[in-house]
Amino acid sequence: MKKLIHSILLLIAAAGVAVAQPSTIADRYTPELLWKLGRVSDIQVSPDAKTILYGVSWYDLAANKGNRDIYTMPVTGGNAVKVTNFKGSEINGIYRPDGKKIAFLSAEAGSIQVWEANTDGSDAKKISNTGADITGFSYSPDGKYFLYTQRVKLDKTANDLYPDLPKANARIEDDLMYRHWDSWSDYSYSHIFVAPVYEENTGSEYKLAGSKDIMDNQRFESPMAPWGGMEQIGWSPQSDKIAYTCKKLTGLEYSLSTNSEIYVYDLKTGVETNVSDGIAGYDQDPVFSPDGKKLVWRSMARNGFEADKDRIMIYDFATAKYSDFSEKFDQNANNFCWSPDGKMIYFLSSINGTVQVYSLNTISREIKQISKGNFDYLSVSTAGKYLIVSKQSMLQPTEIYKIDASGNETQLSYTNREILKDVRSAKVEERWMTTTDNKKMLTWVIYPPDFEPNKKYPTLLFCEGGPQSMVSQFFSYRWNFQIMAANGYIVIAPNRRGLPGFGQEWNDQISGDYGGQNMKDYLTAVDEMAKEPFVDKDKLGAVGASYGGFSVLWLAGHHEKRFKVFISHCGMFNFEDQYLTTEEMWFVNWDLGGPYWEKGNKSVDHSYANSPHKFVDKWDTPIMIIEGENDFRIPYTQGMAAYNAAKLRGIPARYLHFPEESHWVIRPQNSVLWQREFFRWLDQYLK
Secondary structure, X not given: OOOOHHHHHHHHHHOOOOOOOOOOOOOOOOHHHHOOOOEEEEEEEOOOOOEEEEEEEEEEOOOOEEEEEEXXXXXXXXXXXXXXXXXXXXXXXXXOOOOOEEEEXXXXXXXXXXXXXXXXXXXXXXXXXXXXXXEEXXXXXXXXXXXXXXXXXXXXXXXXXXXXXXXXXXXXXXXXOOEEOOEEOOOEEEEEEEEEOOOOEOOOOEOOOOOEEXXXXXXXXXXXXXXOOHHHEEXXXXXXXXXXXXXXXOHHHHXXXXXXXEEEEEXXXXXXXXOOOOOOOOEXXXXXXXOOOEEXXXXXXXXXXXXOOOEEEEEEOOOOEEEEOOOOOOOXXXXXXEOOOXXXXXXXXXXXXXXEEEEEEOOOOOEEEOOOOOOEEEEEEEEOOEEEEEEEEOOEEEEEEEEOOOOOEEEOOOOOHHHHOOOOOOEEEEEEEEOOOOOEEEEEEEEOOOOOOOOOEEEEEEEOOOOOOOOOOOOOOOOOHHHHHHOOOEEEEEXXXXXXXXOHHHHHOOOOOOOOHHHHHHHHHHHHHHOOOOEEEEEEEEEEEOHHHHHHHHHOOOOOOOOOEEEEEXXXXXXXXXXXXXXXXXXXXXXXXXOOOXXXXXXXXXXXXXXXXXXXXXXXXXXXXXXXXXXXXXXXXXXXHHHHHHHHOOOOEEEEEEOOOOOOOOOHHHHHHHHHHHHHHHHHHHO
């Protein structure tokens, strides 16, 4: 998964408790068990390809805090060794180019700075002192330069404008994008700095006094908020160039466009080149080839469509031209990794409800699938003759594996083996169903542990978010199918229209058709499963978040007595209000067709006619609404309006509001409370 800078800062700020392995083991998945699991992430391979470095986050439910430590293990397998043990979290762990040290970010001494240690974690020293928090960093391949990202305050606050009113608390805005996803603008921008390594030694730390802001105080960001991390910045192997992702737009223009670019900055000349010029959509995550002659990144063709196909774009520095190497590949591509000889690029791609590892031959342009099985692969790296990958499934959390040249896979890490060894697992079945327009739709069906086909089970329709987000083999720490199954529910999880992994036509269909074919797909899945003798068709519920939350609100007015209970988390209720209160305007412009006042536009008229608030008169089923107050993508007032409408209509309803959460519920005790209320509401009507 991509590094989320704001989430990383939150984890560091909340950290402070090192969590021991639990002494008691549950025999089934519970919300409490989820927070005992170690969460593996950020896998790095040593320069000599012999060792793996990675992070594991542990949580203390009682303390309501998390802590992330760094571990190492041999590429050949063996015991994992924890190499950091600070009071707080260590993140962004990497090897120094010479392989003699590891480096990471830590707030151990106050602000978030870079630390170096021996590869066994000994002799840890802070090596930066930049004053402000560092949000990401890397070394140049030759080890002579140090790159880091940091926020730079460039805009004035109300107190800056009126210094005689130091206690005034207000915002003064003249443009859009004053808030984004879950945070308000802090009047600063993420910039890239480069300095000679260890330029100014002040004892055990380095001030990096010669740091240069290569973005030259511009009001643009790299990495891009809110999801970008160090994968959006890359060094050339000769250490003379930096490629980075940036959308050089501000305010209203920024909110309307997805047109980010790939810029290559020459350290010697200071000249910057836009190598993706002419591509209208997102361009992200540049990676130089081993010889520095080429650059690969993921690229979307259409401006304003955030879920367009991610193409494989390769730039040739000799010809100064780029080319799409995935024209005939009707799938997304991301997480690029070059082979040492530069002849192959390994990457991840979604297909049929899974995420797999692929290879691209850069000479023949042939693309092959390497991995297989019902899994989601999350990362891929090269290590000599092996590929090092991380993967998860609906049934198991993330672990690390290696893949050899024949495609044989060996598990390397066993982070949660002891915790889960006695836990009874759900079962997952793959079903292909025929939709109302005679297409084939993959639906995952998750069965309770010890499922008995001669019994009848209450059953849940899971409505996916996104909307263009595949129902893959993800292991969620909130919408966890293992927990739903452990509570005695069968779960129906359709890959309805509007999801990637089934071709671009399937993915694109949903835009401008909210409330259309994808809703028919949901009902197809429910009706098909209701024919099974083990599904209690009189005890059906529908649940979902984000677009899934909208789906539940829409189904509430159209389900024709199919369901006995609903749960909607952060769902759109009133499209007209949503259009004017969300922040990324490109999203509502693309998926709803534009502003609601553009009457006569067929797509617009169709979209807004399907707003759930227009069908409240048909609501007749108990509904629970869940919201996070810091959700700026779908403001929490959408859920409040839905809840109020239900109460005014005399429909049993419950409202669960989290003042400190956003689109997601990430704090441990809030998450457990979420789960308890989730099942308390369902059980009331389905059991």
